[in-house]
Amino acid sequence: MELTRRQTFTNWPIPSVVNPDQLAASGFFHLRLKDHVQCVFCQGIVGFWETGDIPDVEHRRHFPKCPFVTRAHATGNVPIPSPDATGVEGDRWTNGLPPLNTANTRLATFTHWPQEDVGVSGEELAWAGFFSRVWLTGFNAFTVAERLLGMGLAQESVKEALRDELK
Structure with missing residues (x-):
């Protein structure tokens, strides 16, 4: 679950370089070792993030055969709902x-x-x-x-x- 992965970023050391929400949404959780993250689906590890790095792009570049990268729906991932995804009442379409x-x-x-x-x-x-x-x-x-x-x-x-x- 994305929410569970997001919770591993409570002490993320470089939020100004890479957004922890984007990392969690890309299938990663924080290893709590410097800025190293691991994909829960392919177990691939990425670290040494630089300004401008985009988690989805880096994930695809390093692990092109990861099931999350190739077909995120087939992994059973449960994304964090967007605050505006369901509208005010929860069942209406936004915009x-x-x-x-x-x-x-x-x-x-x-x-x-x-x-x-x-x-x-x-x-x-x-x-x-x-x-x-x-x-x-x-x-x-x-x-x-x-x-x-x-x-x-x-x-x-x-x-x-x-x-x-x-x-």
């Missing part, structure tokens, strides 16, 4: 959006995704928590660009993809 809390639901929004042009598949984006703007008008282009660049996509590819999406 009028249907629930996009599963990768399969998000994947369904990528039916016309230009994978060849962008260089990343809709499936990869869905597993990373994204959904396609083609399905829903209006999105924060800066946030999307920042995350795609953080995933290692070339700046020119990100610019082209966003330019096409904003037309």
